[in-house]
Amino acid sequence: MSGYRSACPACGAEVLFALGTTLLRVCDHCGVAVARAGADVENYGQVAALIPTPSVLALGVEGGYANAPRFRLVGRLQIDHGAGTWDEWLMGFDDGAWAWLSESQGKFHYMGQVAQPPLPDFDELMPGQRVDLGATGAFVVSELRSGRFVSARGELPFRAQPGSVLNYADLSGPDGQFATIDYGQGQEAEALYVGREVTLDELGVSGLPDEEQRAVKASGKNLACTQCGGPLELRAPDLTQRVACPWCGSLLDATRDLKVLAKLSAPPISALIPLGSQGRYKGVVWCVIGLVERSVTVEDERYPWREYLLYEPRRGFRWLVESDGHWSFVEPVNAGDLQGASASGVTYEGTRYKHFQSGQACVDHVLGEFYWAVKRGQTTDTQDYVAPPSMLSCEADEGEITWSRGSYVEPAELWQAFNAPGSPPERRGVGAIQPWPHASAARGVYTSALVLLAVLFVVFLGLTLLGRRQVHTQFIVIPPTAVSGTPEAAVFTEPFQVERTGNLEVLVTAAVDNSWLYLDGALINERTGSLDEFDAEVSFYHGRDSDGSWSEGGTSTRRYISSVEPGRYVLRLEPQWEAGRPAPRSYEVRVSSRVPRLYQLFLAGLALALWPLLLAWRQWRFEAQRWSQSDHPWVESS
Ligand SMILES: [Zn+2]
């Protein structure tokens, strides 16, 4: 590292700017901020004492990772943006380059300075806005912040007086990237940083207190409520801003000696999963540390839900959300990873989420500890998008837009995981992201029904082609002297043999022309004399009228006799024909056995489809019920 040495304008001690590019150095001897201005140095005033934070880093800590020169932490900046102080560490590389390492709630972000394209001014930005960062790509503004320069140690790359207010815009980009536009104390962009979340292991940082020591440092701090005197055990003491006393419900300011902000005489809500409970979800043990009841009000009706704040020292915060007995586990999502946002939906990780509802959520009650300055009556605009069993939610207020993803959790599993007392509350209605309980069973039913339908069709086709046997054909002449409908006109066919049990088809063909032939028939078993009566009418009419030519009927007809036993049979056929007209001269009968019928296929198919259709109907009703709670109901509610 190249260096620049000077004397402190306040105490005369030597100050070393180890990086050639840094502009501010806190004098190690007297604590004054020394600013470089050309060849001169200027006294920027006393820097306040460092605020105790749960930071695990320290000035002088070294590290190194692949494809980069080794670095050392040469500066520490403490910023307060109104909801706590966090640390920004300046990484000085051996080649004189530098980058920021920001630390907040146990997370680290590496932010390197990149070439700055033309950027909008600070007051032109809005949360949710897309900003073109040139070669880096398009990012979404997630938060606009004004932070106070609280304290610093070592050297910093900018000139600002301690206590001044610095403006930033935080942006979120694709593939987990983050960007910060630094506006300094004004409105014009001064620097652009791009980076991503990193772990200290990735950075090759060594020589830190190990995790166990850190865990001890961050474990519960025993205090007493300043309102009721009840014992308070803080589970994230370094991060907690507000405490709602579990004994009296009063809201206390954890950053100012538990000063009472709002007095209550009893806790306004009770936690179904008690505060302090620990539970394992997806391999991580979370501790329940707070509870918020929020609600939206639609047409004077209040729809409340409860959000349990979970904490794990290395992963930060998550939520368990309960609404009408339905539970979801909620994690933050980077706005930059969302695509195709529109009024109808948004895409995340390849899944399209459909817009479900919009609302204005209001904080009604709080209990436990919170890492932000929670208070009753706070409102945020919310948008929910669903792709069961997941939900994407967007919350926006004036300065910040945040996205999160909730995953449906089975209440019984949750109760077991957190060892919660009693049983989970009864689920009411269909949850916004509740999966249809019969989905996997239904898939099995649909698949087997399709297979069975295919089998049925093949069997039918086989029977049609192979099963059918023609057992008799006879051409019958009606004598010219015969009289319609008289027994004398009746004939017996020659006997024929039916080999196997099944139906019989009698096909009658007659050359009728604008007339009809009716046969009063009977199938007679020669051995038993048993009788199956049937009739058959062949009628064919045609002609021509104002609409053109027409025709009705045909020259053949089929009749079926069901379950005919094997045996020798004859047919008795007694013809009738149109009065006053000559008899048709002849007709033909053709008898076939075991003829597959289409209606049988249809009935079997229907029987097979009944269960899948019922399931599909139930699923439709389930989905309709889900969407009845949304801004887009499927059916108009009465
Ligand atoms: Zn000094």
Ligand SMILES: [Zn+2]
């Ligand atoms: Zn209290």
